[in-house]
Amino acid sequence: MKKIGEMKIVSQKEIAKNIFQLILQGKLVSEIERPGQFVHMKVGEGIDPLLRRPISICEIDRENQIMTCIYRTEGKGTTWLSKKQQGEYINVLGPLGNGFPVQMKSGKVALLIGGGIGVPPLYELSKQLRNRDIQVIHVLGFQTKSAVFLTKEFQRLGVTYIVTDDGSYGEKGFVTDVLKKQNFDFDRLYACGPTPMLKALEQKFPEKEVYLSLEERMSCGIGACFACIRPTKDREDKKGYRKICSDGPVFQAGEVIL
Amino acid sequence: MNRFSVSLPGLQLKNPIMPASGCFGFGREFAEFYDLSILGAIMIKATTVEPRYGNPTPRVAETPGGMLNAIGLQNPGLKKVMEEELPWLSQFDVPIIANIAGSTVEDYVSVAKEISEAPNVHALELNISCPNVKHGGIAFGTVPDVAKEVTKRVKNVSRVPVYVKLSPNVTDIRLMAKAVEDGGADGITMINTLTGLRLDMKTGKPILANITGGLSGPAIKPIAIRMVYEVSQTVNIPIIGMGGISSAEDALEFIYAGASAVAVGTANLIDPFICPKIITDLEQLLEKLNIDHISDVCGRSWKHGISGYHCP
Ligand SMILES: Cc1cc2nc3c(=O)[nH]c(=O)nc-3n(C[C@H](O)[C@H](O)[C@H](O)COP(=O)(O)OP(=O)(O)OC[C@H]3O[C@@H](n4cnc5c(N)ncnc54)[C@H](O)[C@@H]3O)c2cc1C
Ligand SMILES: Cc1cc2nc3c(=O)[nH]c(=O)nc-3n(C[C@H](O)[C@H](O)[C@H](O)COP(=O)(O)O)c2cc1C
Ligand code: FES
Numbered sequence: 001m002k003k004i005g006e007m008k009i010v011s012q013k014e015i016a017k018n019i020f021q022l023i024l025q026g027k028l029v030s031e032i033e034r035p036g037q038f039v040h041m042k043v044g045e046g047i048d049p050l051l052r053r054p055i056s057i058c059e060i061d062r063e064n065q066i067m068t069c070i071y072r073t074e075g076k077g078t079t080w081l082s083k084k085q086q087g088e089y090i091n092v093l094g095p096l097g098n099g100f101p102v103q104m105k106s107g108k109v110a111l112l113i114g115g116g117i118g119v120p121p122l123y124e125l126s127k128q129l130r131n132r133d134i135q136v137i138h139v140l141g142f143q144t145k146s147a148v149f150l151t152k153e154f155q156r157l158g159v160t161y162i163v164t165d166d167g168s169y170g171e172k173g174f175v176t177d178v179l180k181k182q183n184f185d186f187d188r189l190y191a192c193g194p195t196p197m198l199k200a201l202e203q204k205f206p207e208k209e210v211y212l213s214l215e216e217r218m219s220c221g222i223g224a225c226f227a228c229i230r231p232t233k234d235r236e237d238k239k240g241y242r243k244i245c246s247d248g249p250v251f252q253a254g255e256v257i258l
Numbered sequence: 259m260n261r262f263s264v265s266l267p268g269l270q271l272k273n274p275i276m277p278a279s280g281c282f283g284f285g286r287e288f289a290e291f292y293d294l295s296i297l298g299a300i301m302i303k304a305t306t307v308e309p310r311y312g313n314p315t316p317r318v319a320e321t322p323g324g325m326l327n328a329i330g331l332q333n334p335g336l337k338k339v340m341e342e343e344l345p346w347l348s349q350f351d352v353p354i355i356a357n358i359a360g361s362t363v364e365d366y367v368s369v370a371k372e373i374s375e376a377p378n379v380h381a382l383e384l385n386i387s388c389p390n391v392k393h394g395g396i397a398f399g400t401v402p403d404v405a406k407e408v409t410k411r412v413k414n415v416s417r418v419p420v421y422v423k424l425s426p427n428v429t430d431i432r433l434m435a436k437a438v439e440d441g442g443a444d445g446i447t448m449i450n451t452l453t454g455l456r457l458d459m460k461t462g463k464p465i466l467a468n469i470t471g472g473l474s475g476p477a478i479k480p481i482a483i484r485m486v487y488e489v490s491q492t493v494n495i496p497i498i499g500m501g502g503i504s505s506a507e508d509a510l511e512f513i514y515a516g517a518s519a520v521a522v523g524t525a526n527l528i529d530p531f532i533c534p535k536i537i538t539d540l541e542q543l544l545e546k547l548n549i550d551h552i553s554d555v556c557g558r559s560w561k562h563g564i565s566g567y568h569c570p
Pocket of ligand 2: 304
C-alpha cells in the first residue's frame, strides 16, 4: 500500500561526481513490493519547489526498515536534497509504480543493462534475482570515469561489463557495443536508462522478453493527473495509453511507444 | 455545532471543501488514502462525448510556487464515465459535480443531458475555460455571448443545477460572470488556470510539448482572490472559489473574498491528504477566530455590517 511519511536520513554521501547515495529509514519500507518501484520525495521547505521528485529505490533492507536511493543533482530539487544531513527527515510518498517482475525459474540467465542514473534500480533487482538462483549479467554505461558508481557492488553479484562514453573507465563506447561484441545468451533482459538506449535495446531484441523502466515528468505520481502518459503500441488497445507512474514505470518492450 | 455545512444549488455540503476537477481523477487513487465521504463534494475530471487522448508529453512543467499543465482534457469519454466511474463513486456519501467539456455547443449539450441523469451527479460544472485544447474550450470562456449561449443551452437539458467555470484569461472577468448569470447559470466556479509558457535553459525551446500550459498552484492565489472579490460583487449567484488553495487559511481567504465554498486543485498532487487536512484545520481556524458559521464571513472583505449576512 502507498504511504506518506517522514523518513529519517541514516546517511548521505557523494559517491561519484554529483551522484549521492541517500539512506533512509521509515515504515514505508515494509510496503515495498518489487525492485524498480520508486518514491516521490518532497524537496524544499515551502512552495518552491512545489512538486515532489520521483527517485527510484536502489536497495532495501526490510528488517531494519531501511532503503537506499542514488540520485544525481540536476536542478533545484535534487540540489536541495543533497544538502540534507544525517538525522534530518524527508517527506516521502511511496512506494509507487509496479517495478520489475522477478518471477523466473532458477538457473535462467538475466541480462541487466543500465545507463547513467538508470543504474540504481537494477541493483535491488539483481540482488533479488540472485536470491532466486538466477544468473545475472550486468552491462553498465556511464558518461565518464567521475560519474561511475556501484560497480564493485554489481561485480559481487555477477559478471559486470562497464563502458564509458569517453573510454576513461572500462571500455570506450555504449552498452550496445558490449552486446554486439559479447553476443550474450540470456532468457530475459531488464533495462533502465536514457530513452535512446531503451529504444536501441527494444529494436535489437524483438524476440526476447524485455522489460524497460521509463521516465517522464510527473506531478502526482499516483495516477490521478494524467501528466505521465505514453501511448500504447497496440492501436486496438482498449485504453490506448499507459500511465508511467502507476502502470509503470516498468513496461514490457512493445507495450508503449518509447 | 456544525460551523461548516453549506447549502448551494443542488448541493448540501457537509463542509465547504472539495477537490477541483482534473486534480483528483475520478477519486480512485485518493480512496486508497482516505474515505472520500468526508469531502464536501467531488469535482470529477472533465468528461467529453468521446474518449480523449490529450496532448503529447511533457505535459507538466514546474514554476516558482506553481506548475503549468497541458493535459488536454484526457478522459475515458461519457460512456465509460457513466458506466464505470460514477457507479464506483456512488459507494461514497458525497455529491459529485460533473465537469463537462466539448468542442461545440452540441458536445456540451449531449454530455450535460446524459451525465445529469446519473443519481450521484448533483450539479454540473461547465468547463468553458480550458486553455489546453485547440478548438473550443477557451473561445467559450472568453467571449461573453458565446458563454451565455452555451450556458442557456445546457440549462435547457440539464436535470441538475449548472455551475459555469470561468477563465481568468480575460480582460474583465465580471463581464463573463454577468453573461453566464444571464444565461441562467445557478452558480460560478472560478478560477481555471492562467495561460503560461516556460522555456528550457539548454535548448531555448518550450518545456511543454503543447508549448503553452495552464498555470495553477499557490502562485495564482492572489489573482483568484481578486477575481472572486470582483465577481461576488457583480452577480447574485454563489461562487465556488479555487486557485492555489493549500491550507485552511487560504480557504478562508477565498470565503472572505466572496466564495461560498472552495475547491483544492494542485495541492492534491503534492499531498494526497490535503483535503482532509484542510477540513480539520478549517474547523479549528473558525474556532480560533470566533466565527460561528463559515457562511457568516462570506464576502467579509467587501461587505459593510458583516454579521448575519449570507452569500447567495
Ligand atoms: C520513475 C522515475 C525514477 C527516477 N529515479 C531516479 C533515480 O533513482 N535517481 C536520479 O538521480 N534520478 C531519478 N529520476 C529523475 C529525477 O526525478 C529527476 O532528476 C529530478 O526530478 C530532477 O529534479 P530537480 O529539481 O533537481 O531538477 P529540475 O530540472 O529543477 O526539475 C524541474 C522539474 O522537472 C522534473 N524533472 C526534471 N528531470 C526529470 C527527469 N529526468 N525525469 C522526470 N522528471 C524530471 C522535476 O521532477 C521537476 O518537476 C527518476 C525519474 C522518474 C520519473
Ligand atoms: C493537472 C491539472 C488538470 C486539470 N484539469 C482540469 C479539468 O479537466 N477541468 C477543469 O475544469 N479544470 C481543470 N484543471 C483546473 C483546476 O480544476 C483548477 O481550476 C486550477 O488548477 C486552479 O486551482 P489550483 O491552483 O488549486 O490547482 C486542472 C488543473 C490541473 C493542475
Ligand atoms: S504523474 Fe499524475 S498520473 Fe502520473
